[in-house]
Amino acid sequence: MNNRNNIIFDKSREAYNNMVIPSTLNSKVKEAVNMSAGRKHTNSRIIITVASTAAAIVILFIAGVNTSTAFAATLSDIPIIGSIVKVVTGRSFSEKNDNVTINVDIPQIDVDSTSASDAAHVTAEQVNAIIQKTVDDYMQEQQSVIDDYKKSFLETGGTIDEWNQRTIDLTARYEVKYQDDRCLSLYLYMYMSAFAFTQDNYYYNYDFAAGRELTLKDILGDDYINIANRSIIDQITEQVNSDSNAMYWGYYPAGYSGTDTSENTDKFTTITDDTSFYLNSDGDPVICFPKYSIAPGYMGVREFVVKRQSNS
Template sequence: MKFEDINLEGQERLNEMKNDYEKCEVPLELKNKIEESINRAEKEKGRSKVIHFVKGAGMTAVAAMLVLTILVNTNQNVAMAMSEVPVLGSIVRAVTFRTYQEQSENHEANVKVPNVVVNPEETENPAKDKLEESTKKINMDIEAYTNKLIEEYKSDIESDGEIHKGLDIDSEVIRDDDRLYIIKLWAVETMASGAQTERYYTLDKTTGEQVTFPGLFKDGADYVKVISENIKEQMREQMKNPDDGKIYFLDDPDAPDDAQFTEIKADQNFYINDQNKLVIVFDEYDVAPGYMGMCYFEIPTDVLQPLLKDNELIK
């Protein structure tokens, strides 16, 4: 089976969507947006994915939003059209921009590529232009990263049809409040064993800027050394009790230097949790054996305080 886009199935399915949608009591503006997107989808040709709808008399605007979500998650062009639909109270949101699936006896891929979009109704938000600029950069990075994983997957199965290979990619919004919007993109590659990676993208809604790891700290601050030393302390503390089974690539005299954790990267993977604490993220196998999975270290704010550029962002 070839690896390709999954699109809506034919005129008959689109007509069913229209019939279901016409039963919904929704605002006129939203209705026009959805109808416009369905009309665009009618011009599409391609392969299909079975779509199940929640049906019933008296469907409300909530049900209409379910139809909206189904459309977005199954068609790339519809997703682009739907990015224009306003969502009350949401300045920034994620839509599933592209969806890929592939399956055979030996391999399987389930991929959902998100795009982060700015609500066009936020015309009075002074940070809107900067938010749009920032989301474009984020989406380009997401696209490049997911394309790389997809191409590696395709190359592996094309070179060896008997190889057992799996690829899953999806995303999750882990924070969306007055200050920050954070989306996590995760991927699991499976062959003999699984390996999970995660990437976090953070937007400051008040400035429109993407929050980067170096950008958290004052110019010239030696944040790499300070945070690395704190993580080593946490690792050693966790390894004190052998019954916990926690092992990190640290302080092993028999291991080569390049196999041990020495320090974080200058652009280390991170997020800011809902308690406004900095969390450092390591992918599987980066600092510990695979059975330990992803590794997360919350850094005490008092350690960071002298280094921080914005003491309101991390507390």
Template sequence: MEQKDLKLSGYRQLEQLRQEYESLPVPLEARDRILAGIAQGKKETDKTQMKGVIFMKLMKRTGMTAAAAMVAITLLTNLHPTIANAMEQIPVIGPIAKVVTFRTYENKTNNFEANIQIPQIEAAPETLNKSIEEYAQELIAAYEGELSQSQGEGSYSLDSSYKVVTDNDRYLCLRIDTTIVMASGAQSTKIFTIDKTTGKQLSLKELFKDRPEMLSSITANIKEQMASQMAADDSVSYFYNSDMPEDDFKELTGDESFYFNEEGLLVIAFDEYEVAPGYMGAVEFTIPSSVAGTF
């Protein structure tokens, strides 16, 4: 590196860095906070300025790609402590997550039909979106297996769609509802509950990892709700206190699907036939804040 390059003024250097950085496809929230850190970093020492020059050269060799954006964020946190502190406040997934249809699987063969929406969460870690796609692939494999086994004879319909049921500062809950119709129908629900600060899917047992006794408390509350609903309405039926106790709902395993409603209350979701007869469909239980708190 030539000596004159090392004597670039802090202003020129940081301005050059700003222009380079603005072209990176990173979330707007991250960009605003990092640029604020850059503005405060104009009084940095010559040592910090040297790091800025090295950073710019590295970026030119790396290329302005999504991967380069991750390199930029990592190096900027080492470039200036103010930026590092700001980055600690940036969630892995933004306050308002954007969920899009990544692709749709469609098939119609005789009386067999499938329509499966496969969502993707923008700015989410690759492993998370991979898990969502793997779940969709399981549905596709089940459909294609039935189609192959029956050679297209008979009737079979599979429909799977998604919606966001929670999107707050901390959590994103992506719900995938699937209905399979053969001689009769069956509904199932899969909810991906994601901690935005880590970008990881959260299970019910992980939610209460510091309070494992909560699973027993929530189980007791669900049983209370079942008993209360059945006492109030003869048409309501659950697998609880039945003539076949071996099939009754026993307790939560910690792997059940769940989300948080608008009031921040925990909602546990069960597939059709899981805790109630088929005519009840897929059922849910909202857990009072006095039992589980709010989220």
């Protein structure tokens, strides 16, 4: 890897390496980070092109979601922690080296040192370490792509002056998507504007009080698969019938007489335990499918709001 270009990533790596984790939490944090690193991410895609493009990593953290009767029961004895959990910009820096510019704002989850439970502290440390590792891994991956492309560019007749005329931007930003007295949704996006398109989406759902990851089953109940499937299929059907520009693999508007590809293996049929989701401003899960997975690329990332069932 080009040492000169690597300079722009030193602060990110240094920040990660210098993270102070209490000794009592260290083993649990390392275990969580390692589990996250080994997690199967079905949303990853890298396509080399020659146009200016963008990439996104989405990370969502949802804590203590009181959204279904079953899940509410499991949390009935857990104190509300939303007021003692906050998101701040933990690390922020900008660097420019030759034609590569990096702008990074990395979120950090802080908990009240006096009133937060041990589980909340452990989970916050785990999540912060996972965020930093995700950013570092992405930056390292994109730097490798840049170095490989530069090498090929010069080997095929390009000059260093021509290379330096290219503008390459690497950016990491975040937004707090949802927060109340129990829940926190954090959106982290990273993109490279250059000659490659990458999109990596990571969704993490955590209960800070219980110190565990949440699932769609926790939010929608035992019948979560059928509830989600019915909602998604209904929304797809409505879209293809009302919008002539909407297209999904294997779905057609009423009266369609063209080639039937309903057996397309990419046709949406069911969610799985690996299906990604986050919570919207109403606290409803939004199920996400990466670009190209269930629809043509021009449709982008597909999102479907699934309304929670009434607790009454």
